[in-house]
Amino acid sequence: MTDKEVSMSTTQSAPTHPTVAPLQPPTRYLFGPGPTMVDPRVYQAISKPIVGHLDPYFIQVMQDVQELLKPVYGAENGSTLVISGTGSAGMEAAIANFVDPGSKFAVFANGYFSDRLTEMAKRNGAIVVRSEKAWGETFTDAEAAEFIHREKPNVVGYVHAETSTGALQPGHAICAAAHEAGALVIGDCVTSLGGLPVEFDKTGIDIAYSCSQKGLSCPPGLSPFALSQRATDWLNQRTTPSRSWYLDLKLIHDYSTVSHRYHHTVPISMFYALREALLVIAEEGIENRWERHRRINKLFAEQIEGMGLGFHVPAAHRIPTLNTVLVPKGVDDAKVRKRLLQGPGIEIAGGFGPLAGKIFRIGLMGPLATEEKVKFFLDEFKRALSAEGYSF
Amino acid sequence: MTDKEVSMSTTQSAPTHPTVAPLQPPTRYLFGPGPTMVDPRVYQAISKPIVGHLDPYFIQVMQDVQELLKPVYGAENGSTLVISGTGSAGMEAAIANFVDPGSKFAVFANGYFSDRLTEMAKRNGAIVVRSEKAWGETFTDAEAAEFIHREKPNVVGYVHAETSTGALQPGHAICAAAHEAGALVIGDCVTSLGGLPVEFDKTGIDIAYSCSQKGLSCPPGLSPFALSQRATDWLNQRTTPSRSWYLDLKLIHDYSTVSHRYHHTVPISMFYALREALLVIAEEGIENRWERHRRINKLFAEQIEGMGLGFHVPAAHRIPTLNTVLVPKGVDDAKVRKRLLQGPGIEIAGGFGPLAGKIFRIGLMGPLATEEKVKFFLDEFKRALSAEGYSF
Numbered sequence: 001m002t003d004k005e006v007s008m009s010t011t012q013s014a015p016t017h018p019t020v021a022p023l024q025p026p027t028r029y030l031f032g033p034g035p036t037m038v039d040p041r042v043y044q045a046i047s048k049p050i051v052g053h054l055d056p057y058f059i060q061v062m063q064d065v066q067e068l069l070k071p072v073y074g075a076e077n078g079s080t081l082v083i084s085g086t087g088s089a090g091m092e093a094a095i096a097n098f099v100d101p102g103s104k105f106a107v108f109a110n111g112y113f114s115d116r117l118t119e120m121a122k123r124n125g126a127i128v129v130r131s132e133k134a135w136g137e138t139f140t141d142a143e144a145a146e147f148i149h150r151e152k153p154n155v156v157g158y159v160h161a162e163t164s165t166g167a168l169q170p171g172h173a174i175c176a177a178a179h180e181a182g183a184l185v186i187g188d189c190v191t192s193l194g195g196l197p198v199e200f201d202k203t204g205i206d207i208a209y210s211c212s213q214k215g216l217s218c219p220p221g222l223s224p225f226a227l228s229q230r231a232t233d234w235l236n237q238r239t240t241p242s243r244s245w246y247l248d249l250k251l252i253h254d255y256s257t258v259s260h261r262y263h264h265t266v267p268i269s270m271f272y273a274l275r276e277a278l279l280v281i282a283e284e285g286i287e288n289r290w291e292r293h294r295r296i297n298k299l300f301a302e303q304i305e306g307m308g309l310g311f312h313v314p315a316a317h318r319i320p321t322l323n324t325v326l327v328p329k330g331v332d333d334a335k336v337r338k339r340l341l342q343g344p345g346i347e348i349a350g351g352f353g354p355l356a357g358k359i360f361r362i363g364l365m366g367p368l369a370t371e372e373k374v375k376f377f378l379d380e381f382k383r384a385l386s387a388e389g390y391s392f
Numbered sequence: 393m394t395d396k397e398v399s400m401s402t403t404q405s406a407p408t409h410p411t412v413a414p415l416q417p418p419t420r421y422l423f424g425p426g427p428t429m430v431d432p433r434v435y436q437a438i439s440k441p442i443v444g445h446l447d448p449y450f451i452q453v454m455q456d457v458q459e460l461l462k463p464v465y466g467a468e469n470g471s472t473l474v475i476s477g478t479g480s481a482g483m484e485a486a487i488a489n490f491v492d493p494g495s496k497f498a499v500f501a502n503g504y505f506s507d508r509l510t511e512m513a514k515r516n517g518a519i520v521v522r523s524e525k526a527w528g529e530t531f532t533d534a535e536a537a538e539f540i541h542r543e544k545p546n547v548v549g550y551v552h553a554e555t556s557t558g559a560l561q562p563g564h565a566i567c568a569a570a571h572e573a574g575a576l577v578i579g580d581c582v583t584s585l586g587g588l589p590v591e592f593d594k595t596g597i598d599i600a601y602s603c604s605q606k607g608l609s610c611p612p613g614l615s616p617f618a619l620s621q622r623a624t625d626w627l628n629q630r631t632t633p634s635r636s637w638y639l640d641l642k643l644i645h646d647y648s649t650v651s652h653r654y655h656h657t658v659p660i661s662m663f664y665a666l667r668e669a670l671l672v673i674a675e676e677g678i679e680n681r682w683e684r685h686r687r688i689n690k691l692f693a694e695q696i697e698g699m700g701l702g703f704h705v706p707a708a709h710r711i712p713t714l715n716t717v718l719v720p721k722g723v724d725d726a727k728v729r730k731r732l733l734q735g736p737g738i739e740i741a742g743g744f745g746p747l748a749g750k751i752f753r754i755g756l757m758g759p760l761a762t763e764e765k766v767k768f769f770l771d772e773f774k775r776a777l778s779a780e781g782y783s784f
Contacts, residue, residue, distance in 0.1 A: 017671055020667075023440060023667060024440075025441055026449055027441065028441070030443075032444060035444060038442060043439040043440075044439065045415050046438055046661060047436065049430070050605075051418065052420065053427065057417055067411070067412065085481065086656050086659065087656070088655075091638075092636065116637070123635050211657065219660055220657045220659050220660055220661075221661065221662055241515055245508070246477065246480050246483075265426060265480075266612065267611065267612050267613030267662065268613075269613065269662075270661075270662070272415055283408060347443070
């Protein structure tokens, strides 16, 4: 049977549905906090014909992804795997496997995603204690240590790069204090992975999750995960199963890296995409990539400040890939965003919760972290702000 | 800025990773229980540039998917939505939202996936009662009614098309008895949706989940879901939240169909793919599609029997898209499968659990449900069986 004969098309005609139009997404420049732009090679990869989830070729794809993730996470001593869901599924996997009912979970709470961690842990029956700060502030080493030593939790959670505020929370002091207290540490790396150093091993994180659609420049749908030896040992010593079967890391780890025994049918096409996105990163070199993001975001910050605009977070505590720019007085941020989307097709995000109407969230990640893209964005941003009454 | 100038590629060279080869999946003919073959139009759709998950265009895509799912489910009175995970995530969403800790869950247990339902419900703290039969058998209307009336459960679960055995379990009597007893019904439609009538409304199912990679001919990664008005009312009356935040149907329903308020960043590319797969189905006509699957699988069964081979399930109870063919005496099923995969690139599956080594699981779904593909498969299947010592 020739290739032509085994064609898989059962329809030849152009789409003719009465109410649903052919798929033609508009061109968007994704300058928000995520999803961000995807390299064309990743779109080629995602459209390759699928194989089965137990096919030897797919097992190799999965292993390649795990291998390629290690330098990106800085988890050469840890193990990596991928959850079949988005970043929030990764967060829930961390909670469902490590924050057991009745256990004590200490959260550094300074933004929306630490609130989500809190909510998930409560739903899983844990006792949650929080050290709270205003959205956009960070915790000093001394504050981190004091909270953990006082509370003596089983597990500590923090958000490395808080997407809702633009603040970067270093993890070294948190991990050191947690380990002194005998606690495991969950680090939310959703907005950091791929765009800035996570340093999983060096920081001492035990459980980290991320997403595919931010620093990795891949479409959303998968959650890359990392586990320290301490976390893996803890998991292996569990005697009761996690409340979640779908997110049971023992079963997923067994399918992914040990026996390759069926657990669930994983999203094959998304794995193709993530593998290609990680190859693109490996070819650039992860250190070069981090440096490019640092340099371009510094350039962006200088130009934003040169325009007379301010940042929500002090320079020393900013996420180098996601900028929270203060909305100038008298400007309606929603109108600016609408103008950018409907005009040049630029997506940025606004603030929410206590920061609603107060900040623009502007991401410069992956293919957008270039001088050319900064210029493109700032020209359009200035035009939109001017049209909404701001004078430079 | 021209299209050329806003190119998103940051690398030009061919892949040069020292250990990870360029992605080149082998050509596979997916004649197993799933994933199955994907229409080329779906691969085009999945590779379209993404937009944001709150973009008006994406909200429309999501609504189109919900609309296109209704005739496929036969859920014109119910509501449809999509879970950001695979079929197993759909199963867990059904359990996590409707089978509460301490509630009584009655399961018709005759295969692997009813065991998975049992396991998930136990992990969620429910009291599980089971009516058990051998793998491949089905329950009569009288047996279904007797079990439900005797147990008086809060929720009933059954698997419509049991992938592990090839048996089809009708749901009418189960739903009727459950509603008399005041119970909700969860119907697992993972292997039926798109390939045969589910008749969600007519059968009386309250909560149904499926997957994208079987009867819908789309890559794996999403779980199409349907809810009856009774199930929606029940959900709206909940006062305690589901233990799962990621799979919380109240929050997902609100994002999908009510306020479109952010819940999580959904897998945009997978939604593009599912929308296109559903358009392909709509263009063929869902009734035509069911009829094509019936006709082709009847043809297949005649030819299999003409070869002197038998089926595990009696003709009246077979899933019309997934055939469980008995492994002839003296033949090693694993060797036959290996030969098919390594030679013509055909994937079929074996049995597991009590059916390990006893059956071949052969799916003829979507683009494979044609006379030409049946001939292609049977020629290769005969050749592989002969090579492994079976004489026709």
